[in-house]
Amino acid sequence: MASKELIGFVDCAGPIPIPSDRFALYDLEHPPHHRSPPSNNQPNRTSVTESTPPDLLPCVFFFFAASPRLVRGKLATTEKSSDHEDFLSFTGAQSKEEGAYPLPSSMAVATEAQFHVLAVDDSLLDRKLIERLLKTSSFQVTAVDSGSKALEFLGLHDHEESPISDQLDVAVNLIITDYCMPGMTGYDLLKKIKESSYLRDIPVVIMSSDNIPSRINRCLEEGADEFLLKPVRLSDMSKLKPHILKSRCKEHYEQEQHLQSNSSSNSHKRKAADDEILPSPIRPRHC
Amino acid sequence: MEYSNLRRQTIFMKKNLFDQGFLDEQFNQLEELQDESSPNFVEEVVDLFFKDSSRLLTNIEQAIDKYPQDFYRLDSLVHQFKGSGSSIGALRVKNECSVFKAHCNDRSLEGCRRSFQKIKREHATLKQKLESYFQLLRQVGPREHAVSSRK
Numbered sequence A: 001m002a003s004k005e006l007i008g009f010v011d012c013a014g015p016i017p018i019p020s021d022r023f024a025l026y027d028l029e030h031p032p033h034h035r036s037p038p039s040n041n042q043p044n045r046t047s048v049t050e051s052t053p054p055d056l057l058p059c060v061f062f063f064f065a066a067s068p069r070l071v072r073g074k075l076a077t078t079e080k081s082s083d084h085e086d087f088l089s090f091t092g093a094q095s096k097e098e099g100a101y102p103l104p105s106s107m108a109v110a111t112e113a114q115f116h117v118l119a120v121d122d123s124l125l126d127r128k129l130i131e132r133l134l135k136t137s138s139f140q141v142t143a144v145d146s147g148s149k150a151l152e153f154l155g156l157h158d159h160e161e162s163p164i165s166d167q168l169d170v171a172v173n174l175i176i177t178d179y180c181m182p183g184m185t186g187y188d189l190l191k192k193i194k195e196s197s198y199l200r201d202i203p204v205v206i207m208s209s210d211n212i213p214s215r216i217n218r219c220l221e222e223g224a225d226e227f228l229l230k231p232v233r234l235s236d237m238s239k240l241k242p243h244i245l246k247s248r249c250k251e252h253y254e255q256e257q258h259l260q261s262n263s264s265s266n267s268h269k270r271k272a273a274d275d276e277i278l279p280s281p282i283r284p285r286h287c
Numbered sequence B: 001m002e003y004s005n006l007r008r009q010t011i012f013m014k015k016n017l018f019d020q021g022f023l024d025e026q027f028n029q030l031e032e033l034q035d036e037s038s039p040n041f042v043e044e045v046v047d048l049f050f051k052d053s054s055r056l057l058t059n060i061e062q063a064i065d066k067y068p069q070d071f072y073r074l075d076s077l078v079h080q081f082k083g084s085g086s087s088i089g090a091l092r093v094k095n096e097c098s099v100f101k102a103h104c105n106d107r108s109l110e111g112c113r114r115s116f117q118k119i120k121r122e123h124a125t126l127k128q129k130l131e132s133y134f135q136l137l138r139q140v141g142p143r144e145h146a147v148s149s150r151k
Helices: A081-091 A093-098 A124-136 A147-153 A186-195 A213-222 A240-261 B002-019 B025-032 B041-065 B071-088 B091-105 B109-140 B142-149
Strands: A116-120 A140-144 A174-178 A204-208 A226-229
Touching: A116 A124, A116 A147, A124 A140, A124 A174, A124 B041, A124 B071, A140 A147, A147 A174, A147 A186, A174 A186, A174 A240, A186 A204, A186 A213, A204 A213, A213 A226, B002 B109, B025 B041, B025 B071, B041 B071, B041 B109, B071 B091, B071 B109, B091 B109
Parallel strands: A116 A140, A116 A174, A174 A204, A204 A226
Antiparallel strands: none
């Protein structure tokens, strides 16, 4: 199979505003013979220049719900290994060491966007249950057993406000957490998320076995999008997607605002070995 | 013939478990989550419960016998137990945990002890009944699991 060329990528990471130098587009539909081969024989790095044939532009874009930074590899994603391999050959990942664009190693290359939910519960049984509920409802799931692990996964240490720059993270579309947990409760976790400018737009759902109105109100007031009583049921899963879509609409709107104000910096070059000149990104409408 | 007989038995057994209050609707929810991609889900979850609960019961017993009594810790342990029980639909176990918690609240050690004995009994009975139920289901066959869970 012909290797495909990277003409760029799109960073669709959650609510994180995307700097204009992060834009690029993956073209998986047009093999390299449609364009003139790069003269310096660097298959992994392709320049998107003015000489790029215009017919390549209206092609299939894969939008990855992940940051361009490397993933920790703890994800329980439902990737297909063949797609994964194609993807790696596509971007020449064997040349990761050559300074090729870093790839999320456990990222799912899916033709349909699957929303990724981070589930937090200290009970193994409940984690198994919520994982099954979410997967049955077509979500990708990562389950962790504590609030601090959740923050770590999100790229945030619980005593810092901004993500550590070399910390690995992945886009999460929704966080669902148990309320009663030792150490950091679900409420504490909710607060930390809402205090973080990077994470606050991710919808948070709280689960609790106790029906205590004051607790429910406190969580909603702190910014929780939904409060579910345990045991959580399959019918509760349909309440999650609206919150995700709502936050993505908001995110797209904000990004477009950002793009418009940055339209002059489209030709801004990335650092290091990157010689790409990036076109204006074309985004699908998710909402 | 034998097959439909077995199948009838499983239906009857399950109905009994519900009628006698051992299980509630949550158990049906678990069955609904079982399919070809996760064909043993219910049994796996139930196994997890019994593995976890044995440990919890030991901890609760130790906490009851400890002096001075730490009702806060006792309540916390039983709360966990109640939560797991509720997640698999173990109704009687869940209800007895609520009674125990009420005794914790009243700081009644004697009440806690009595309630704990009941919890242990309910737990053991449920374990035995569910083991029989799953054993029977296995005889009926995996296809039947998927069919019977579609109601």
